[in-house]
Amino acid sequence: MKVTFPHLGSMHIFCKAIAETAGIPYIVPPESSRKTLTLGVLHSNECICLPFKMILGNFIEALQMGADTIVMVGSGPPCRLGLYDLVQKVILEDMGLHYRWLTIPPRLTWQAIWKNHEETKELRKELSAKNILLFPYGLWMGWKKMMACEALEQLAMKVRPKEIKKGETHKRFKKALSWVDEAKTPKTLEEGIQKGKTFLQEIEQDRSRIPFKVAIVGELYTVMDPHINRGVEQKLGELGVEVTRTSWFSTHILRSLRKNKVDRASERIRFFEASKAYLGYDVGAECNVSIGEAILRSKEGYDGVVHLMPFACMPETTASGILTKVAKDWDIPILTLILDEQEIEGRIQTLLEAFVEMLEWKKRVA
């Protein structure tokens, strides 16, 4: 048995840590690339959302490398993410690839148990008692690493706009992530985190610079994965913008565990409440949060908002319509970037540069 999982930002570090600690054989799919996306595009159609294509590409590449068991997060209605597995299974079958599929349900329901029954029965045969006993420890280790990755990324977002040598932060951030990834024991992990943090803080910075503050909102996959959004976070940072976002892997895990009280998750409830002036109902996924966050960020004195969404995303399309009004009502520049399979990295760079110039101009006039 060889387990594989899709890419989502630095989620592979989390999944890898679980599998490694519990002693389950695994294959990390190759880093998402143009080839991954091309594979996904080839086996779907133009109006299916971009995350679907990227994830499908990840699976195809991993299966070709010898993986045989796919672990995929499930989600509930109303967004399409909840039916990814149904469609991707048929596509892989049609391609003649062999696989077993395990969907982690968003909530433990009878349907989830019933529909996953066959797969789990077989998996249980292949997993040893040791694997199962070590699994909770693996989860703990994975969670620790996840939190470490997020802390490092937040630090990088703070440091990046002030760096003197362009691109230095990104290089060091990658390095720091690899230390976290390579740690095998809680002790080495702790050392890795500390080392990573100081490594990032030691970057030569121009501390007198006051960067613009911009919030990134939108569909979670496009917000979290730099391969999907063509590094919007990094690009903005290197243009001298301090970026914030509230959509993190851990936030969504906590949300589905119904632990809404934990700091970052509770912030999202605040956003949700704020969106009620424009939206009378929970549209699903990130729609309401995107709108609410834009409103509150404007009140908090942010300079702008970047809204990311995949082409034809159902909930975010509603959000983007409403955000044009929010931008006018609250006088905050909002840039909506609709992402699809086209090679638009250069265009995004230009759009972001123009956006930052506009922020500068707005500040001068005010």
Place this chain on the structure above:
Amino acid sequence: MEEKGRLGIPRALMFYRYFPFWQTFFETLGWKVMVSGGVRQKEKIVYFEDSCLPMKLLVTHAIQLKDKVDHLFIPRLVSLHRIYIMCPKFRGAPDIVRLATERKVSIIDETIDLRKGGVSLRQSFLKIAEKLGATKQESKKAFLEAEKSFSQFQKEWMDRINRIPTEQLFEMDIPTPPEGREASWRVAFIGHPYNLFDTDINKDILTLTKKLEMEIITSDSLSEKEIDQEVFDLSKEIYWSSGREIVGSLFHFLSGEIDGVIFLTSFKCGIDALLQEFIKRRLKVRGGSSLPLLILSFDEHTGREGLMTRLEAFRDVMEQRKENFKCQSSHEVMNRR
């Protein structure tokens, strides 16, 4: 009864299924129901948001009506089934229209969520009536009337589709003619009701097919059980009621005694895009149907020539299949001799 005012219903989205119900309900309450006209060529579609064509048409129709009516009726359709839900865009539709009309017209956007139980439809409509200032008794009566006329309408629906021009399908004072034309082909039309019956979306494909002597069948003729039978064993439940209906009825018709299946989708419809891929792949993997299947995707283009060509080709395929079938059976007869 004196007229209480004007109530506007945009000719878009679920209008194409529930209009008879809505009309009777509001007219019994004493309101004059105003329906928007088509977009046709002169007036332009309003692009308030970058959504699918049906959603853009909702905004366009609502703007057409906004100065002529006292209220606009755009219910927030969360779920029209006891388990399954509608597309998420429906949840934000009233809000989008409110912003597009610059909050200048009153919008009745009562939430309709049938997952809450059997009486929730009634409760929602009683609340709507209350907002319009009707008494409890009046509203209950109106609801019963609406239910009655809707079920009458549903009985005649299949005949209506085949015997009345598409644009008059929902004009309730036009009775269904007792006799239709002869048709040589029976073709199932699958898709969201607005894709099937909105001539602004589908360029009046139904009239074209009627000209080609095709009889139209839709999923409305199937019972819920027949649809469920085709989809209950999927590895995951399709949770959109419309998506479920599309996949279920499509597989049902493909294994049935008809000549062909046409699936109408609109460009950028999230549900259709995903399920279309599922349908294609599953047919390839499982096989089992030799019926011709045509998938047509519509957007703002208005030309009908391409559509006509595809339909004619589709008819030719059906013809070829019938002939092959005849040859085959005569072969069998020969062999037996």
